[in-house]
Amino acid sequence: MFQELIAQMAREVEKLQFELNVTLPNEIRKAVELGDLKENSEYKAALERQQFVQARLGQLTQRVTKLANIDITQIPGDRVGLGSKVVVEDAQSKSRETYELVFGDAGELHDGHVTMGSPIGRALQGKAVGEEAILKLPTRIRKLQIVELHTIHDRNAEEVV
Numbered sequence: 001m002f003q004e005l006i007a008q009m010a011r012e013v014e015k016l017q018f019e020l021n022v023t024l025p026n027e028i029r030k031a032v033e034l035g036d037l038k039e040n041s042e043y044k045a046a047l048e049r050q051q052f053v054q055a056r057l058g059q060l061t062q063r064v065t066k067l068a069n070i071d072i073t074q075i076p077g078d079r080v081g082l083g084s085k086v087v088v089e090d091a092q093s094k095s096r097e098t099y100e101l102v103f104g105d106a107g108e109l110h111d112g113h114v115t116m117g118s119p120i121g122r123a124l125q126g127k128a129v130g131e132e133a134i135l136k137l138p139t140r141i142r143k144l145q146i147v148e149l150h151t152i153h154d155r156n157a158e159e160v161v
Contacts, residue, residue, distance in 0.1 A: 005103070006067055009060050016060075020053045067103060075152055080124045082116060083152030088124070088133065091143035099124065 024046055031043035075081040085100045101121050102113045114121045123133040127146050135142040 009064050013060050016053050016057050024050045077151050077153045080127045085150040087148035088144035089147050
């Protein structure tokens with residue numbers, strides 16, 4: 001799971017590095033050749049894009065460093081934690097929902113993904129099958145019963161087989 005995410009970010013870093021070191025300098029050079037930089041929209045756009053790319057590269061580098069430093073042996077094997085896929089049942093409606101706890105800001109969240117820092121992620125962390133998670137929302141309080149849990153360790157074992 002982490003290796004796949006790191007590889008995905010590495011591909012994005014590679015594209016952004018190319019843009020920062022090759023594409024944008026060419027665009028800036030062409031814009032400078034047009035003359036008056038005060039009213040040169042191509043020049044301003046290229047500089048703004050350059051700042052965005054530099055910021056995104058910094059963000060990606062920080063995320064890769066954090067991911068590389070995660071010790072999955074410290075993630076519990078019997079409780080909800082990073083990488084867990086958990087099925088909960090709402091105590092009131094009896095409806096079931098499935099969530100997968102993912103890392104940090106998780107730029108590309110898929111259906112059912114929640115970050116560890118989100119309200120639902122914080123409510124579920126550390127809970128085991130059979131326990132109740134209390135989710136405090138602005139308009140109400142939800143009680144979610146943990147009915148099924150697949151931790152990152154279960155998923156890693158399945159990938160190896």
